[in-house]
Amino acid sequence: MDIIRMMTNLPNGLSEGRQETEKSLQETYAPHSICFGCGPANPQGLHIRSFVAGDSLVAEWQPQPHHEAYAGALNGGIIGTLMDCHSNWAAAWTLMQRQGLDRPPPTVTAEYAVKFLRPTPTDEPVRLIATVIEAQGDRAVVETKLIAKGQVCALCRGTFVAVKPGHPAYHRWQ
Numbered sequence: 001m002d003i004i005r006m007m008t009n010l011p012n013g014l015s016e017g018r019q020e021t022e023k024s025l026q027e028t029y030a031p032h033s034i035c036f037g038c039g040p041a042n043p044q045g046l047h048i049r050s051f052v053a054g055d056s057l058v059a060e061w062q063p064q065p066h067h068e069a070y071a072g073a074l075n076g077g078i079i080g081t082l083m084d085c086h087s088n089w090a091a092a093w094t095l096m097q098r099q100g101l102d103r104p105p106p107t108v109t110a111e112y113a114v115k116f117l118r119p120t121p122t123d124e125p126v127r128l129i130a131t132v133i134e135a136q137g138d139r140a141v142v143e144t145k146l147i148a149k150g151q152v153c154a155l156c157r158g159t160f161v162a163v164k165p166g167h168p169a170y171h172r173w174q
Contacts, residue, residue, distance in 0.1 A: 024049035025057070025089050029104055030173035037085030048082060048128075050089045057090040057130045063122035074120035074148075082128060083144045083156035084112055090130035091140035091160035098135055105162035108169050110139065112158025120146065120153040138162040 026038045026049060033039035038048040050057045061082060069075040092104035099105070120126060130144040139161045146154040163170050 022051065024051060024059075025093060025104070026050060033173055035085065035172070037081040038089065046078070046081060046085075048085050048089075050086055050093075050128075050130075052093065055131060057086060057093060057128075059086050059128040060125045061128070062125045063120075065122070068122055072119075072122055074122050074126070074153075076114075076116060079116070079120060079146060079154050080112075080114050080156075082126070083114055083130075083146060083154065084109055084158065086128045087112065087130045087142040087144045087156055087158050088160050090132055090142045090144070091135075092162070094132040094135050094140050095138070095162055104173070105138075106167075106170050106173050107140075107160045107162050108167075110159040110161045112156055115155045116153070117155065118151065118153050120148045124149060126153070 026033065027040050030040070032041045034042045034045070036042055036045045038050070039045050040047065046061065048059055048061055050059045063074050063078070067075055067078045088107055088109060089104075092107040095107065096104040127147040128144060129147070130142050132140045132142050134141040139159055141157070141159050144156040144158075145152050146156075
């Protein structure tokens, strides 16, 4: 199998229709979140729905015309938001698993960078695959791919940190 096909295949665990029948991590652990990218309770938000698939988190999301930068191409800011939120949930899930917690710790973005490889078409769903490549203490480094029409359109690498009581984002998922 060539490298592009390998990169665009979703990890095992995301079957057709799964995203329609199962609760996402966001719906399970943060149903009242108002985050623009991933908050189920934000009526104007993007409503990213992340699912565990092996060692990765996966999501599918359908762009709408109002998400376009120009006809047929997804806006770069929306791409950044999708990748930031999905990566953040990969970090939170991994920290929860490693620390034996019953809920993911509230995490925030310490830094992230997006590399745009090609325009992202908007006429089909985009796929996101986030994988934690390093986790230590209260932080995780995540690499994420955004795939459309079988091609990797953007890459992201970010560091996400669990916050402590007293931080403004500490209660955001409750």
